Amino acid sequence: MKNFTYAAPRNVADAVRLAGQPDARFIAGGTDLLNLMKDGAQSHGAIIDINGLALGDIVQRNGVIRIGALARMSDVAAHPAVRRSLPVVSEALLNSASPQIRNMAAVGGNVLQRTRCGYFRDSGTTCNKKAPGSGCPALEGENRGHAVLGGSDHCIAVHPSDLAVALLAVDAVVLTDRRRIPFADFHVVPGTTPDQETVLGHGELITGFEIPVTPLAARSRYLKLRDRATFEFAVVAVAAALNMRGNTVRDVRLTFGGVATKPWRSPEAEDALRGKPLTTTTITEAGRALVRGAVTRDHNAFKVDLVQRALDGLLRDLGGVR
């Protein structure tokens, strides 16, 4: 582990200035960054501790819930306004990590956590995310956990955040020290630059998230399937928000985790439902639309089936379809 400098600024301006140093990184909960540094998967010359910034509040005002970047996962999950108006966000958080980690981890860092791809985390293995151009062993290697959507010949690593999938389903906006970024534009697919995971600039600080309170978001739910009951990343996850008029789908958001290289929204699947009745047929068609562009590898083809089953199960539960 390389030596690094440590600073604990008291305001956003100082934090952003300090983070302008090359090789600097913000730290909040540290639940991912410290692992990466200890494992040698990532190293930084300067660590900027932002826990002293006043960015931990959760407030509802003028039809918008604003969640500070330093709010802890456990606090957001338990917040009455979140539970009432954004159930999918609370559920996604409670399905994440363990209580100990949720008590430590900040939501701003959560959406920036790095993939759990074993090749990425192993300092003894090549990886295009770590060293662009060095090669991706997952393409032909062990890829049971890898993406079937949004991959490229350079990277098929899955984005691990549950919260990000939920935020995408409720039309969140990312607030930074310098701009507002619609959540849908925040993460990027790997393409030829898998080391780039978001549109954040160097030293740009997430200060929080804004989420509109809508009838759509109020009827939302998260389903996470994984290989053990808890403390485990998604094999497949689905977030759904549904606004019905009678038996007709007035509006819908369908976003997915565990299957894609970034938090994945499927407009095609939504279009298969919007303005139509919620039936076995339309749900099946939504699932098909979701996976139409899926690319499978040696060990992850089951995800194409499983994600459709998850979508089917979740929509039936949420929509009351038998």
Next chain:
Amino acid sequence: MTVGQPVERVDGRAKVTGDARYAADRTLPGMLYSYLVMGTIARGRVTSVDTAAARAVPGVVEVFTHENAPRLTSDQHFMPLQGTQIHYNGQIVAITVATTPEQAQEAAELVRVTYAPETPKAVIADALTEVYLPANQEVIVGDPTAGLAAAEVTVTQNYSSPPHHHNPIEPHATVAQWDGDHLTVHETSQGVVNAQRTFASAFAIPQTNVRVLAPYLGGGFGGKSPVWPHSLLNAAIARQLGRPAKMVLTRAQMYSIVSHRAEFRQQVTLGAKRDGTLTALVHLSTQQLSRTSENMYSHSISSRMLYACPNIHTRQQGVRLDVPTSRFMRSPQMASHFGLETALDELSYQLGIDPVELRRRNYTDVNPTTGERFSSRFLLDCYKLGADAFGWSRRNPKPGSTRDGHEFVGWGMATEAHDHNANPSSAMVRMAADGTVLSQTATQDIGTGTYTVFTQVVADALGVPLNQVKVELGDTNFPPAALSAGSGTIASVTGAVNAAALAVRTAVVQLAVSNPASPLHGLPAEQIITQHGYLFSPDRSRRESYRAVMARHGAPVQNTSSMTNARGYSTGAVFVEVRVDPRYGRVRVTRGVGAYDAGRVMNHKTAGSQVIGGFTWGIGNALMEHTVLDRRTARVVNPNLSTYLLAVNADVPDIQAIFVNKPDPVSTALGARGFGETPITGVPAAIGNAIFHATGRRIRDLPFTQDKLL
């Protein structure tokens, strides 16, 4: 009597307050820190190692490669850093030594190794044509061919399981300090006496020159039984540099240099009469071997010892791959047991005989391989106690017959069985002049309750309260005793502890009855009762405390005793309920009952904890646990507890543990047998059998992940 009672752990407070000092907690003046550099190819040669950048890191004292590492040999293991040859991925290719662990790690990250790689073989499927039968790995009893010919029903199925890693929560650690040609090592060791022998042999010094300490262990599961090459290298480095040296392995490093459970394939053929009586049992297996060892550790003991079958054939084949050498890992017989107990379930459906009844019909009091009678076996009681507690008689055998909401409910069972070690052991018990008691023996508490049980044994033998007894373990300065492996600690060492305590009692009683100053003077020694820290006359009208007798005597009374015990075989029956959501292939284990014959139960709390622990490991083994190897590089892809999945609390239901609790008459350990490994063995098969009952789907490849149930 405290033996048998659910006495709380005597070391619990030390562990939760941090008073318990583990190997990695040892920090010595002037100590250096060693850090390993692990290779990144599985087969080939090291062509060069560039250490310039590593040496430039402040605090770095030395960087060892194959060119300058201390020369060492091991009669047990392939010794890295002695040449350029690479035999497995993650082999030690360099060691950095610095004044802080961070410096040593930073230097290690800067060592540049270049290789001449060759294509490795990573999994059994890569080398099917190279499968062979090592010496002494085939057992034939009776005439299996004739037995199969005489069968009215036959089942033949193939089963497979992946490699597994031990993953004790305490990482391996070693701290070595030399004083001339005397070596002291704080080692995460399941056997300090064995470790002492290994260090002495490696450095060609007398065994008495080596002291090994392991007072506490955070688990081991077999992985801490041998002394691995990294510990010998660390000690050699300490000697060469003239300073104490500490090495603590990272979690990832523990996936290549401290062994694992081998990848395993097996074919089980059962022949039976219509009434369920077995006529033949043929068990063929293939396990992964390494380039440097053909030792194998996943043995087909269950097929040879568990059921009445006149014709048995076990054949344990191996195949050499470019992977590390495997070793014993928690319940090594579990791998083959899974095949046998699943095949029996399959046979029960073919015959239309209840799985418990099928096992009862093949029950035996004699070892079917040797014809010898078991000294004690209450397996039939286990079937009855377990089945009754579980409610097995209410089971509708038809697969898919029970549904609750979205989920199918299934009930499955399996026999559990594992043999245990018994190694000659000795122990010292000393009563001090103030009446307090100290017992020392060079065995270990691997985390299962040895401190507690020996405290009970000594307290009972002497008739003193538990808090008057202190037990010390894990130091080769104590009388030599057994390795804590193969479920053998209690079975091996209890007899010696008890004998030493009884000898001390006899001596103290003699001091009392022979001294005119004692109220017990003149009474026959054999009639004296000892209880609650007192010596009583037979009618309890006269008494004197141990403390008073010892104070008058003015000197300690001490005895060291030795004892041997017989190996044994502890069995049981496990019953599980699963719920399977067919929409997602999701399996939950919702109920577990186990009934066991472990001889006398020394402590119902710690023994019950063994059952909970075993069941928990079994759930993990069944549903999630596996090491993922990249087939092209033979490198572990999931070397951490984030992606090497083990069961967590939410995966584990309430588990009911029931004990027959009848002493084994031949056991010198107060009738106790070794037990630790038994309650894992049947759980994976029982869960698989329950999944079949729930869904009609039979999965024969572990683990039963949801993709296999869609």
